[in-house]
Amino acid sequence: MIIKVLGPGCANCAALERVTREAVTDLGLDATIEKVTDFAAIAGYGVMRTPALVVDEKLVMAGRVPTASHLRELLQRDAS
Amino acid sequence: MTLVDRLPTTTRGRTLALAGGATTWLAALWLNSWIWDRLLYDVGHLDPAARVSGALNFFLQDTVKIALLLVGIIFVVTVLRSYLSIERTRALLGGRREGVGNVVAAGLGVATPFCSCSAVPAFIGFVAAGVPTGVTLSFLIASPLVNEVAVALLWSMFGWRIAGLYIAAGLVVAIGAGWLLGRLGAQRWVESFVFETRLGGALVDDTAHLTFGERIELGAEEVGTILRKIWPYLLVGIGIGAVIHGWAPADLITRYAGQATVLAVPFAVAIGVPLYSNAAGIMPLVQALHDKGLPMGTLLAFMMSVVALSLPELVLLRRVLKPQLLGAFVAVVALAIIGVGYLFNALLG
Numbered sequence: 001m002i003i004k005v006l007g008p009g010c011a012n013c014a015a016l017e018r019v020t021r022e023a024v025t026d027l028g029l030d031a032t033i034e035k036v037t038d039f040a041a042i043a044g045y046g047v048m049r050t051p052a053l054v055v056d057e058k059l060v061m062a063g064r065v066p067t068a069s070h071l072r073e074l075l076q077r078d079a080s
Numbered sequence: 081m082t083l084v085d086r087l088p089t090t091t092r093g094r095t096l097a098l099a100g101g102a103t104t105w106l107a108a109l110w111l112n113s114w115i116w117d118r119l120l121y122d123v124g125h126l127d128p129a130a131r132v133s134g135a136l137n138f139f140l141q142d143t144v145k146i147a148l149l150l151v152g153i154i155f156v157v158t159v160l161r162s163y164l165s166i167e168r169t170r171a172l173l174g175g176r177r178e179g180v181g182n183v184v185a186a187g188l189g190v191a192t193p194f195c196s197c198s199a200v201p202a203f204i205g206f207v208a209a210g211v212p213t214g215v216t217l218s219f220l221i222a223s224p225l226v227n228e229v230a231v232a233l234l235w236s237m238f239g240w241r242i243a244g245l246y247i248a249a250g251l252v253v254a255i256g257a258g259w260l261l262g263r264l265g266a267q268r269w270v271e272s273f274v275f276e277t278r279l280g281g282a283l284v285d286d287t288a289h290l291t292f293g294e295r296i297e298l299g300a301e302e303v304g305t306i307l308r309k310i311w312p313y314l315l316v317g318i319g320i321g322a323v324i325h326g327w328a329p330a331d332l333i334t335r336y337a338g339q340a341t342v343l344a345v346p347f348a349v350a351i352g353v354p355l356y357s358n359a360a361g362i363m364p365l366v367q368a369l370h371d372k373g374l375p376m377g378t379l380l381a382f383m384m385s386v387v388a389l390s391l392p393e394l395v396l397l398r399r400v401l402k403p404q405l406l407g408a409f410v411a412v413v414a415l416a417i418i419g420v421g422y423l424f425n426a427l428l429g
Contacts, residue, residue: 008396010197039200039399043277048166048205049198063166063198067301 001031003075006042006062007051015065016051023071031075094293109148116141135326142318142364146233150310150360151303153232158302161193162295166202173211173219178262181215186254189222190247196224196393203400208277213270214262220397221413222254225388229306230359237367238376245424246380253384253416260412261405269405313361321364324372344378345421349414352385362386376428381421388413 005020007013017035024031036042036054045054049063053074060074116137120126126133169192173185194202199220206216226247235243290298366379389410398406 008200012195012197039204040273040277042201043204043208043279046205046279048170048202049195050201063193064298064301065305067297 001029001056003031003033004036004054005033005051006036006045006047006054008037008039008042010050012065013051016053019065019068019071020053020075023068023075027072027075029075091293094296098296105148105152109145109152112144112148113141116144131326135322138325138368139318139322142321142367143315145236146314146318146360146364147307149232149236150229150307153228154303154306155299157228158193158299159295161191162290162298164188164192166192166194166198166205169219170206170209170211173206173215174209176211176215178212178214178259181212182218182255182259182262185211185215185218185258186222186251189219189254190226190251192219192223194223196220196390197396199393200396200399203397204274204277205279207270207274207400208279212262213266214258214260216258217261217266217409218254218258221257221388222251224390224393225254225384226250227359227387229310230363230383230387233359233363237363238370242376242380245427249380249420249424250384253388253413253420257409257412257416261408264408266405266408269402269408271400271402274400310358310360313357314364317357317361318364321368324365324368344375345381345425346418348378348382348421349385349418352382353389353410353414354391355386356390356392357386359383359387375425377421377424377426380424381417384417384420385414388417 003020003024005013005017007016013035017033020033024033042050042052045052045059047059047062051065052062053060053066055075066074120133120137120140121128126136128134128137169188172188173181176184203216203220206219207213231243231247234246362383366383370376370379394406394410397409401409
């Protein structure tokens with residue numbers, strides 16, 4: 001799966017990338033994590049709150065850094 | 081493992097935790113000044129009349145009081161705001177004309193959960209969906225200006241009248257500045273890629289179907305996030321406030337800044353605009369200066385200019401606004417704040 005972390009490089013975006021990497025390792029997922037920092041591209045996903053998370057081109061979460069358990073849930077749902 | 085993961089999971093456990101938390105909060109707020117007085121003067125045998133102990137007492141009491149207020153208010157406001165989202169706000173603003181649109185946008189700017197770090201994607205999302213530029217700007221001005229932290233602290237330190245006036249003034253600034261910028265043709269000075277952006281993807285409105293328990297979690301999370309972000313500003317602000325409280329001679333300050341000098345308000349705004357802080361860091365300073373006799377209007381204008389215009393936000397907005405509009409934005413907002421400062425001084429003086 002391809003996971004994209006959407007955000008212009010704010011503190012929360014870095015935090016989201018970190019917890020996403022942790023969750024992917026924890027779950028043993030085969031995923032590539034990319035960062036999207038271009039505003040036009042971010043808006044293209046319909047995102048108005050950063051940071052946001054896109055899994056396989058589908059927007060799954062926007063506007064906050066989720067807790068570790070919530071994030072694992074989100075990723076597992078999309079992996080299955 | 082974060083704090084949120086450790087919250088009780090049953091409804092009963094959560095209700096108990098919430099009730100216990102509220103009681104502890106009220107008791108701590110109630111006992112704060114009494115405890116520090118006892119600790120410093122009775123246990124520590126400090127001289128209540130000495131400047132050092134007065135400043136120390138001010139610092140400790142204020143730190144605890146402000147921290148408590150922030151925790152309580154951020155929590156309640158976050159839970160209330162979780163019923164609205166930026167996506168719904170945009171739907172509410174779509175198709176509004178200027179004028180009425182500015183009024184609605186300013187009101188929604190206060191009620192919508194929003195972080196100015198998302199100013200750019202929100203701006204693109206609004207404008208690309210057809211919300212007029214001036215209306216979008218009203219939203220972006222109101223959101224940081226009338227924030228829960230500022231209002232709560234004003235209420236606790238100066239009473240509901242001042243807090244209410246501040247809200248009204250903030251809305252007037254946001255409505256007026258957004259409307260004027262729209263009239264000036266702000267549209268022309270928006271970077272063209274904004275209009276070319278096609279909004280794709282399904283909008284997630286992941287706050288719409290939350291349970292009450294999840295909203296409580298959001299509130300707890302937000303308290304942690306905001307406090308982690310603002311505590312350095314807070315401590316510096318309270319520290320400076322304590323020094324002013326203990327040492328700065330009142331007559332000196334009022335002679336230079338407080339007297340009916342016409343220039344005091346623009347001067348305060350000129351200092352406030354480049355200053356990067358937030359309501360929590362500025363408030364203790366405002367209170368200390370008010371105790372020394374500075375007029376409220378001047379102080380509120382100072383505070384508004386600090387929270388409404390900040391360099392990092394302007395740098396972000398530069399991505400979507402051309403320099404002309406950015407300049408007009410700063411000028412119009414600053415002028416509106418100066419006007420409000422004079423008005424407050426006239427009303428309250």
